[in-house]
Amino acid sequence: MRRYITMRLIALVLTFLGVTLLIYVLVYALPGDPIRGMAGDRPLPEGVIAELRARYHLDEPFPVQYWYYVQGVLRGDLGTDFNGRPVAELMADRWPVTLTLALTAWVLELVAGLALGVLSALRRNRVLDRVVMILTIVAISVPIFVIAYTAQLVLGVHMRWLPISGIAEGWPRSYLLPAVVLATFGIASVSRLVRTSLIENLDADYIRTARGKGLPSRKVVTRHALRNSLIPAVTYLGADLGFLLGGTLIVEGVFNLPGIGQLLFASIQQQQGPVVVGVATLLVLTFLVANLVVDLLYGVLDPRISHVRR
C-alpha cells in the first residue's frame, strides 16, 4: 500500500514538471506580443512596449524565459502577471471561490444523485422513477448555458430569490444558483448510474439469499446492495471533482464568480504565461490527487480491488 502511494506521488512530481514545460511551450507558441494585445484599441508608445517586454523577459528566447520561471518556482516565487501582480496572490484570491463552488456542486451531486438514484431503483417503473428519469434526460441534454440563463432569469430577475451574480452575499446564497447549475449534469449522471447498478444488484443471487435469511429489507438494501452499487458512482464522482474544478469556467463566467476558471480564461487570452502555467498546473495536480483518492477508496468499497502487492 505504502509503496503504491509512493509510486503515485513520484508520478505526481514528474507530471508537474512535464505539465509546466508543456503549458509554457504552448503559451509561448501563441503568435503575437501580449503587451501590444493588452492595450487593445488604445495606443501604446513603442518605447513603453520595449521597456515592458524587457521587464517581463518577453524579449528573451524561450529556454531563457522558462529557466527564469523554474528558478522562481524553486525559490517559491510563481512570478507576476504583466501588470506586476504576483501570480500567487492572484490565485490565492480566486482558488477559494472555485473550490467552494466545485465542492458545493460536488456535495449536491453526491447527495441528490444518490438519493434520486436509490429512490428510483426502489420504485422501479413506478411514477416517481419515470419522472426522475425524464428529468435526468432533460438535465443531460440541455446545454449548461441555457440552464444557467434560465435559472438567472427565473430565480434572479423575476422571483428575486437568489443573487444573479457575484459572491457579495457569500456562501451559501451566492453559490447556490451556480452550484445547482454546475451540478445538474452530475446529479443526473450519478442518479442514473446508481439506479442501474442498484437494480442489477437487487436482482442478484446474494440479495435473494440475504432476504431468504430473513434480514430486514432496509439492511439488505443499505448494507449489501447499495455498497456494491456504489463503485460506478464513486468512479464518476472522483473523476468529476477534477472536472468540476476545471469545468467551472462557463459557470464562473455566466455568474461572474471571480474563480480560477475566469482567471485562466482571461490569462490565456492575454497570453500571461506565468499565470496560465500556475493555474493550469494546480488544476492538473488537483485532478491527479482526486484520482488517487478515488483509487484508494475502491479498495475500501470492494476488497477485491486491492493495491497491496501480494
Next chain:
Amino acid sequence: MEMKGKRRAVVALVAGLGLAAVTACSSGTVKSEEAKSAVFSIADGLPDHLTPGRGYSYNQYNALFAPLMRLSADGTLTMVQAESMESSDNRHWVIKIKSGWTFHNGEPVTAQSYVDAWNATAYGPNAWANSGSFANVKGYADLNPAEGKPKTKTMSGVKAADDHTIEVDLVTPDSQFPLAVATGPAFMPLPKVAFDDFDAYDKAPVGNGPFKVTGTPNLTVSMEVKRYDGYKGPQPGSDGIVFRFYSDLHTAYTDARGNGVDIFRVPVDKWPHVKQDFGDRFSAFKAPALQFLGIPLTDKRFRDPRVRKAISLAIDREAVNKSIFGGLNDPATSITSPAHKGSPANLCDYCSFDPARAKQLLAEAGGWSGGPMQIWLPGGLGYEPLFTAIANQLRQNLGIQDVQIKTLPGFTPFFEALSKKKVDGPYRGMWGSFYPSMAELLTALFTADGGGQFSTGYVNERMAKLVEQGNASGDAAEQTAKYVEAEKLVLNEAPVVPLFYDSYVYAWSENVTDVEIDLTPINITKVKVKR
C-alpha cells in the same frame, strides 16, 4: 468488523474534509452595505493600474482624481481644478490652478504636483501606458531616447512658475491642447507620497477627486470608493461607488435587469434589445469614434482606389446599422464624425450605398480576380456578426463569388498579422478619439507615428502639413477649414472604407437617476441614488 470501522473512518474523513473546505472558503465573503447609504455600483472590467498615467481604468481615475477641466457631452469645456488655461501662440501654455484644494491625505494640490506627475508619466524607463500624451511637449524626447537610459528625469517644457501656475512649452503649436488636457488621464496630478514607491501607491492611490479609496482595494470582486469630504469641486450626488468587476458584461446586463448592479456598458449584441429591456434607462452617446475597414494598400489587388471605393459603395450601412446595432450607431458619411468639433461630415463621396456604381467602378478597375476576398478581424470580441453582414453585402452587391471572414483568436494575433503584413484583405479598423478634435483623428490614422498599432498603413505628408497649420492657428474657423481640407485630401485616395460612427451605449438600473454618458464615459459626480 475492523474493515467496517476503517471504511466508516474514510467516509467520515472525506465528508469532513468536504465540509471543512466549504466552510473555510466561505469565511472571506464581502458584505454589501449599499442599501444603507446612497451608494451605487458600476459594472466594470478588472482595473489594470489605479495610477492615472499608468493604465486605462478610466472609471476609477474619474472617481479618485479631478481633471484640470471637464469636457461635457455637448463639447464645452468647464474648469474643474484649473482656473484658466491660456496661450497666445498655441505653443506656450499657461495653466492656473485653484488654491485651497487638497489630496485625500490633506496635502495641498500645487503646480508642482502636476509637474512631478507629468514627468513621471513621460519618463521612458517607467513604461507607463499614457506616456504618449506628452509626445508633443518639449523635452519628451530626452526622457525617451531611442537608445540607452535617459540623462534627465524632467521635461524641459514643463515648469511650475509658482504654486498655482504651470507653464507648458510644446514642440509644434497645438490649438487642440486644452481638449487633450481635459480628457487625458495622464494630465492628473500626483501627491508626494506617490513618488516614495510607485507600485505601493498604485494599489491604494491618493487622489484629488470627489471620491477616495478606503484601505487597500482587493482587485478581485469589487472596489469601493467613498465620498471625500474635503473635495472643493462640484459635489457628488452620492456617498460612494462600488466598482463591481465582471468578466462578461452580458452578466451585468442580466444583473441590472434585476437591479443587482446599477450602471453598465451594454454589449453590442444587446443593443437591439436595450430599449425593450430598460425603457428610458439607457443612453447612446455619439462618440467621436470611427469604425472602418482598413485596406492592405501594399496588396496589388487593392492598389486601384476604384476597387476600394467599390467596396465602400457596396455596403448598405443603414441596413447593417439597423440589424446589428439596433440603429444606435450612425452610418459614416465621412472620416471625422459630427462629434468631432467643427466636422461638417458628409465629405465622403464614396460612402453612400450605390451597388450600381460599385459594380461599374469595379469593372472599370478590371474587376476582381484575386480569388477569395477575406475580411480579417480579431475573434471572440463580438465583431463576427458585423463583418459577416459586410461580407454578405460585398458578395451580393459586388458579385464577388467568395467573400469570407477570417477570424484570428483575439487582438494579440490580429495585431501580429497586421504588423507582419500577413493581412491580405480588408480588416477591422477602429479609432476612438481621446478628444473630439478632427486633428486628433486625422493624425492618429494617417501619420507615421499617430496611433502605433492602429495605423492604417497610409501616410500623407501633405495632409499632416495641413493639420499642423490648423493646429497652429488661433482662429477656430481657420482651424476647421484646414482640417476639412486635410480630410478631403485623404478621402480623394480612399485609403480606408469608413463604416460607422460609434456610440457609447450604457444602461442603468431602477436605483439611480441623473446618469449622463459622455466621453469620460460616465459622469459619476452627477449620478444620484434613489432612496
